[in-house]
Amino acid sequence: MAEELQDGQPHYVGHRERLRERFRTRGPDSLADYELLELILFRSMPRRDTKPVAKALIDKFGTFAEVFSAKPERLMEVPGVGESVAFDIKVLQAAALRMSLGDARQRPVLSAWSAVINYCRAAMAFDDQEQFRILFLDKKNRLIADEVQQRGTVDHTPVYPREVIKRALQLGASGLILVHNHPSGDPTPSRADIDMTRFIVDAGAKLGLVVHDHIIVGRDGHASFRGLGLL
Template identity: 85%
Template sequence: MAGGLEDAQAPHYVGHRERLRDRFRDKGADSLADYELLELVLFRFMPRRDTKPVAKALIEKFGTFAEVLGAQPERLMEVKGVGESIATDLKVLQAVALRFSIGAAVQRPILSAWSAVLKHCRAAMAFEVDEQFRILFLDKKNRLISDEVQQRGTVDHTPVYPREVVKRALQLGASGLILVHNHPSGDPTPSRADIEMTRFIVEAGQKLGLVVHDHIIVGREGHASFKALGLLA
């Protein structure tokens, strides 16, 4: 009798949560739509609320699960039901995912783990609304020393200073670099400014024995490699 009363008073979304969890356990993440996977995440952040409307609103606004995690906190908070705490929790989740993705490349020469590097770069930057300039610093055995965002810019420009790039490489004792930046427009095609900036960094590094292995541009539509395009000697 008491149990029946408790069941009657349980919020309507409790059964839905259990069904989603069961499907995830039995069939894996591929069985869930993006908004459903986001619901599972939000269960932990919003234990006493129906997360489905919030998850659907986030996906509708940003497009995909990855784009939700890549969105800036202030934009996340534009969605009804998302406050500063939830926005921060989502950014923590993104940071965990990025730390995990680069971990696949850390234990061996990074040039032999190229697919992991590309996945990491896309996860980190492809869905950002502003340009970022990132550098992977490598040691003499091409193992990762550090993965750092050097500059943040606007929707179509990031100021990059070759002297600062080389200075940081020397501080870390790096021997090689992989340059990475994103195109928020989605099209990863290198611009003339991208090509000139890369040339300046290559020339500055050569004077100190610093090798630029590649410059990768990432966007929603894919990625472009300067090495593969013949834009790096």
């Protein structure tokens, strides 16, 4: 049974209000990661003390970002996290990702590069499996579509250049930004990454498709093929 105060309320009620007040008056920077996570869990767990659950999530996954990037089944390995809590966490992740790409949707992607990088890192950097994503751009470099083309293992994703080009033509795209993640954390391009990119660049050039960049994201940062002189 939860510890109670003299007025009969559970002990965490006062703690919740103190956290809310600190957020209101001092802003989110005044809260530790687990405390911000507590606030988020208040609505998902209205009758439970969220502090131990929030701390357990941070302890298990390492960072705030990794909690939200974790798969639902892994979230539910934490005591107190059921299907509805895991669902709420993934909904909030989806909302955050949509917001992070909002700037790039409103103007040419190449002029909102920092927003693109932030989005790619938020979407993929902490995934425990490789995925290959493509941002399809029109003639004015505005975003047409953002699609995950393939998902793979912890260290490999099969990429089929013919399918990449085919999808670009279906969408009427003029430009591409290739993105994939390295679950190892190190975003350094491999020889296979370089060869695959070159194949797509060459195939696309014959059809008027421009590959603007290939971005690799990982826990330790990101690498840009164009920035490295590989494009």
